[in-house]
Amino acid sequence: MKYILILAGLFLLALLCFYIYRECIRIDVTEYTLTSSLLKKDTFRIVMLSDLHETVHGKDNEEVLERIDGLAPDIVIFAGDMITASDFHPLNYDAALSLIGRIAEKYPLYYGIGNHEEKLKRPPFRHIKNWEYYTGELAKLKVSILQNEKVFLPEAGICIYGLDLEYQYYRKIKDYPIPDGYLEEKLGKADSSSYTILLAHLPDQLSAYAKWGPDLVLSGHVHGGVIRLPFLGGVISPQLKLFPHFDSGLFYEGKTTMILSRGIGTHTIPLRINNSAEIVSITLKREE
Numbered sequence: 648m649k650y651i652l653i654l655a656g657l658f659l660l661a662l663l664c665f666y667i668y669r670e671c672i673r674i675d676v677t678e679y680t681l682t683s684s685l686l687k688k689d690t691f692r693i694v695m696l697s698d699l700h701e702t703v704h705g706k707d708n709e710e711v712l713e714r715i716d717g718l719a720p721d722i723v724i725f726a727g728d729m730i731t732a733s734d735f736h737p738l739n740y741d742a743a744l745s746l747i748g749r750i751a752e753k754y755p756l757y758y759g760i761g762n763h764e765e766k767l768k769r770p771p772f773r774h775i776k777n778w779e780y781y782t783g784e785l786a787k788l789k790v791s792i793l794q795n796e797k798v799f800l801p802e803a804g805i806c807i808y809g810l811d812l813e814y815q816y817y818r819k820i821k822d823y824p825i826p827d828g829y830l831e832e833k834l835g836k837a838d839s840s841s842y843t844i845l846l847a848h849l850p851d852q853l854s855a856y857a858k859w860g861p862d863l864v865l866s867g868h869v870h871g872g873v874i875r876l877p878f879l880g881g882v883i884s885p886q887l888k889l890f891p892h893f894d895s896g897l898f899y900e901g902k903t904t905m906i907l908s909r910g911i912g913t914h915t916i917p918l919r920i921n922n923s924a925e926i927v928s929i930t931l932k933r934e935e
C-alpha cells in the first residue's frame with residue numbers, strides 16, 4: 648500500500664510539473680480594440696510584448712515571430728524587462744537580441760525600459776558595464792531604448808513616450824508614489840494634439856500616469872501575478888504584494904486606459920499557473 652501511495656504521489660507531482668511547463672510555454676494572444684478621434688489612420692495595430700526575460704519559446708522564439716506576423720502589426724512595442732539582471736542568474740542577452748533583431752527587420756520597434764534594463768546601468772550595481780554592451784548591441788540592430796524620450800508617428804497621429812522610472816519606485820512591500828510633477832519633469836507635457844501612448848513598465852503608478860494625461864499606458868512587470876486563481880486573479884506581484892490590484896488586463900483612470908500584459912516569459916523561478924504567456928494585440932480605430 649505504501650508503495651502505491653508513493654507512486655501515486657510521484658505521478659501527481661509529474662503531472663503538476665508537466666502542467667506548469669505547459670503554462671510557461673503556452674502563448675495566448677489577447678486582443679483589445681480602442682477608439683480615438685485623435686488618430687489619423689482609420690486603423691492602426693500595435694503588438695506589445697513585455698517581460699521576455701530572455702525566455703525562448705520553441706526554437707529561437709520562432710513561434711513568437713510567427714504569432715506577431717499573423718497579427719500584421721503596424722508597430723511592435725516592448726514594455727520592458729526583455730532581459731534579466733539578477734544576482735541569481737547569469738547574464739545572457741542572446742535570446743532577447745536575437746528576437747529583437749528579427750522583429751526590427753520587419754516592423755518599427757519601440758522599446759520601453761523595465762526595472763531589469765534599469766538595473767544594468769545603475770551604479771554601483773555590478774551589472775553597470777553591461778548597460779553599454781547591451782545598448783551597443785541594440786544600436787547595431789538600429790533599436791534604442793526610449794529613456795524619457797518620445798517618438799512621434801505623424802502618419803498615425805500617435806506620440807509614444809518611454810518613461811525611465813528609477814529603481815526607488817520598484818522597491819518591495821510598500822508603495823513609493825511618484826511625486827506630483829515627476830512625469831512632466833521627465834517627459835515634458837503630454838502632447839494633447841496626438842494620441843499619446845506612455846510606456847511605463849510599473850503599473851502600480853497609474854494614478855500618477857493618468858494625472859500627466861496619456862490616452863494609453865502600456866505596462867508589464869507583474870507577470871499576471873504568477874499564479875492566477877478563479878475570481879481572485881493574480882496571487883503575487885514582484886513587489887511581494889498578495890493579490891495585487893494591478894495584475895493583468897484593462898484598467899481605467901480618468902481619460903487614461905492602461906493595458907497590463909501578463910508578459911511572455913519568466914525568470915529565476917519558471918512558474919506560471921493558469922497564467923499563460925501573453926502577446927498583446929491592440930487595434931486602434933479612428934472615431935469621427
Ligand SMILES: [Fe+2]
Pocket residue numbers: 727728761762763848867868869885
Ligand atoms: Fe519588471
